[in-house]
Amino acid sequence: MRTLLVRTLAVAIVPVLLITAVAISLSSRSISGSFEDETRFVASTLQTEINDKVVENQRNALFLANFPEVRTATEDGDFASLSRFLTPTKSRIGAGSIRVADLNGLVVAAAQDFTAGEHLNDQLVRLAQATVEQSSLVVNEPSGLTVRSIALIRGRETQPLGVIEVGAALDSTFLRGLQQGGAVELVLIWDDQLRASTIDVADRAILPTTADVDAAPADTLDRTIRIGGRDYYGVFTLLHRFTTLSPGMLGVLLPTAPVVNAQQALLTVLILAVAASAIAIVFLAYRSSRAISTPLRELANAAQLIEAGDLSVRIPKRSKDEIGTLERTFDAMAASLDERERLQQSYLAEARTMNAVADAVVGVTDRSRIFAESLGRIIGLLGTTSAAVALRERAPESAEERVTIPLAIGVDEATAHAVAVHVLAAPTVEPNAVRMSPVSAGAMRFAAHVPLATRAGITGLLSVYFQNARPLGESETRALRTLARLVSVATENADLVTELRTNYVQLERVAKQNADLVIELRENNVQLERASRLKSEFLASVSHELRTPMNAIIGYTKLMLDGLDGELSGQQATDLRHVASAADNLLVLINDLLDLAKIEAGRMEIRPEDVDLATVANEVVELVRPAANAKQIVVRSAITTELPKVFVDPAKTRQILANLMSNAVKFTDKGGVMLDAVAEDGWLTVSVRDTGIGIPAEALGYIFDEFRQVDSSTTRKYGGTGLGLAITRRLVELQGGRIWVESKVGRGSTFNFTAPSSTARAADAAGGPGGGGRQSAELIIE
Incomplete structure (x- = not known):
């Protein structure tokens, strides 16, 4: 019973603990996430408020520049009356300062006191001299940050008369007006100097710099800061540029104490809930284990009696639940065993x-x-x-x-x-x-x-x-x-x-007939091999004889296109290009037939040597790049010179890669073609991967056969003779490797082949007889 109780408690309590841990983690993340989102929202809102302040200041400048009294007084040179007009206007529009200057920036009138010879900000003057209609700057002045907006004052004939500047302070008073509740604290930093804040920051070094925020994603930096013995969660964001507004930084600080308190309260509630659940589970598990173990013990005793041969034993009925059902079933089983014993004796006879x-x-x-x-x-x-x-x-x-x-x-x-x-x-x-x-x-x-x-x-x-x-x-x-x-x-x-x-008699007769057929089949095979050899020799001879006149056709066609016989008409040039294209295609076919004939005739020469596969791969990539660029797909090679060299025929290896890469580009309309290789156990496995049309599973078995393509629609759309992959397979096998393909329709294909590495061959040569080094080798397949 103790084991059952322990297992029941383990099964019941462990999931509760896991669920509680997950709930605590998720709740903490949710609270922290909500707190961070709220802080970011406040920062975004306050940044908008500052931008709105700049816009408002600009609008005030433009409004005053177009006001009739300002234009008239400026045009008449009555700057005393202009100053009297601007003094009450400053209070009405809530501006910090208003100044009027000529086009050189010399202040001639203001809504507040000014000194003779006073000039506007140099950058604003340059903007005014460039006849900019309006602009704004945030100026870091000794008195604090000030938004200064400038607008042109034009006369009746729209000629520039001067400029008007409206200023608004970005000080602590402005920031307090932006506070959303007493818990939010704001800091304004300009040129990495604390220019305004709603909280006393004793050490500027605890705040991030503008460079730190600029390097953060989305120009926003999160950081926990301790100020005055309290922890704050701060969001620091760069103020977006507004016309000629200089870059600055706004910091929004929220105390973290409410979040910590909420997490501690949640943890307390969950711990109490788990403790209560554990007590209830222990009590119920104890009651359940006794209700199960007592009837089971009686059933076990009865089973031992039946095993000893006493089939008359019976179990008292206690309940109507599953245990009671088990007891009734046990009694029925005992009675059935008694009856079966009787029938068994009858069955034995x-x-x-x-x-x-x-x-x-x-x-x-x-x-x-x-x-x-x-x-x-x-x-x-x-x-x-x-x-x-x-x-x-x-x-x-x-x-x-x-x-x-x-x-x-x-x-x-x-x-x-x-x-x-x-x-x-x-x-x-x-x-x-x-x-x-x-x-x-x-x-x-x-x-x-x-x-x-x-x-x-x-x-x-x-x-x-x-x-x-x-x-x-x-x-x-x-x-x-x-x-x-x-x-x-x-x-x-x-x-x-x-x-x-x-x-059996008939089989003996058939076996004799089969023996005669085997003899006849051997004779036919000899004749077929001779016919195949003659076919290969004929194919090689005809292909070789066809290539010479075909080269002449291609050469003369291109000379005519270059104007050898005079200028051609548009239709003649088009026709000759068609002839040249068809001749090129036919020459490729003749070359493929000649290669196939050489292989089948046993005259294909393989001259292996140490080859840098990366160099060959780059040459092939450049060879197919024009065709890839025409289709707007990407071709590249990931093969590096760090891989060991391969011991292969460089020309045949270049032909293998060219066939595979050309096929990949031909059958790829979107995406790209990747050439890669990996070294393993003395071999290099080279892969040509594309994102083309793919190959059906039923075609994978014959894709490397001569004159076989996936279907007729592929031939019509993409062209080809079905010899390229067949020749590629033969060339790979002649160099001791193997080739295979992995493909899914609509997702692309990956052609893989293996080539022996030079390091593995060097190790074999050194260990063999006379293995003092590696010499170049020439292999002629007979």
């Missing part, structure tokens, strides 16, 4: 009799003996004196079936035949079904019939005759069915043995 019948018929190939042994045994088993066997047979000269009686004991054959025909003529004859029927055959008045069934169907009938009608017992019915199956199997085996003997 019956089995002994059936074994004797099986020994008598199984393995016998003589039908007459099988029937005689079977009928003799069944008569003795059922306590009768008459039985018969009927068979369905098909006459060789006729398609009709007939019923024969091979053996009848205690009943005449005519009666047995009539009874069998009647029973077998029934609409449905079920295999293994025992049928009772009255008969009139001398002293016999009743018969029991069982069909003889084989894999071919119902092949006969086993009938047992009785003098008086009586029901058959279950054991007698079972014995009759078993004997019928044994007779059916033995009869079928005897027929199969006879058929096997006949087939």
Whole structure:
């Protein structure tokens, strides 16, 4: 019970603890995430407020520049009355300062006191001299940050008369007006100097610099800062540029104490909930374990008694739940075991009799003996004196079936035949079904019939005759069915043995004929090999003879296109380009046929040497790049010189890569083609990967065969002869490698081939006889 209790507690409490831990983690993340999102939102809102302040200041400058009194006084040079007008206007629009200057920046009027010879900001003056209609600057002045906006004052003829400047301070008072609640603190930094804040920052070094924020993603930096003994979560963001606004930084600080308190409160609640759940689980687990273990102990004791042979033991009924069901099932099982013990003894006696019948018929190939042994045994088993066997047979000269009686004991054959025909003529004859029927055959008045069934169907009938009608017992019915199956199997085996003997004779005759055919096939193979060799030699000769005139056609066509015979018309040039393109394609085909003929004729020369695969790969990439650029796809090689050199024929390897890369570019419309290689166990595995149309799975088996392509639609759309991959496979195998392809339709293909590395060959050469070094080798395939 203790083990059950411990397991129950473990199964119940461990998930609760895991769920609690996950809940604490997710809740903490959610609270922290909400807090961070709120801080970022406040920072974004405040940045918008500052930009709005700049816009408002600009609008005020533009408004005053277009005000009639300002334009008139400026045009008339009445700057005293202009100053009197601007003084109350400053308060009405909430500006910090208003100054009017000529186009050189000399202040001539203001809404506040100014000194003679006072000038506007140099950059604003330069903007005014460039006749900029309006602009703004944030000026880092000794008194603090000030937004200064300038606008042109134009006369009646729209000629520039001067400029008007409106200033607004970005000081601590401005920041307090932006505070959203007492918990939010703001700092404004300009040129890495703290210019305004709503909190006393004793050490500027604890705040980030403008460079730190500029290097952060999205120009926003998060940081936890401790100020005055309190922790703050700060979001520092660069102020977006507004016209000529200089870069600055706004910091929004929120105290982290509320978040920490919320997390601690959540943790306390979850711990209390887990503790309460654990107490409840322990109590329920104890009660449940006792309710389960006590009945199980009684069941175990009863099972031990039954194992000892006492089948009369019974379990008292306690409940109606699953344990009670188990107790009732246990009692039923004990009663069933008692009944089965009784039936088992009966079955043993019956089995002994059936074994004797099986020994008598199984393995016998003589039908007459099988029937005689079977009928003799069944008569003795059922306590009768008459039985018969009927068979369905098909006459060789006729398609009709007939019923024969091979053996009848205690009943005449005519009666047995009539009874069998009647029973077998029934609409449905079920295999293994025992049928009772009255008969009139001398002293016999009743018969029991069982069909003889084989894999071919119902092949006969086993009938047992009785003098008086009586029901058959279950054991007698079972014995009759078993004997019928044994007779059916033995009869079928005897027929199969006879058929096997006949087939053996025929097989010997066929074997002799096959031996004659093998001799003839060998002679045909010799003739086929000679024909294939002649074909390859003819193909090589014809391809070689065709290449010379084809080169002449291509050369003269290109000379004509270059104007050898005078200027061509547009149609003539087009036709000649078609001729040149077709000739180039035909020359490629001739070269492929010539290579294939050389390979098949055994005259392909392989001259292996140490080759830098990266150099060959780059050459091939540049070779196919024009075709790739025409299709706007990317081709590149990831093969580096760090890989070991390969011991291959450089020309044949270049041809292999060119065939694979050209195919990849041809069948790729979007994406790109990648050439890569990896070294492993003395070999380099080179891969050409594309994002093209892919190859169906059923075509992967013949894609490297000569003159085979995926389907006719591919040939029509992309062209080709089906020789490129076949030649590529032959060249790879001639250099000791292998080639294979991996592809999915619509997702692209990857062609891989292996090549021996130079380092592995050097190791082999050094370990062999006379292996003092590696020499160049030449291999001619014969």
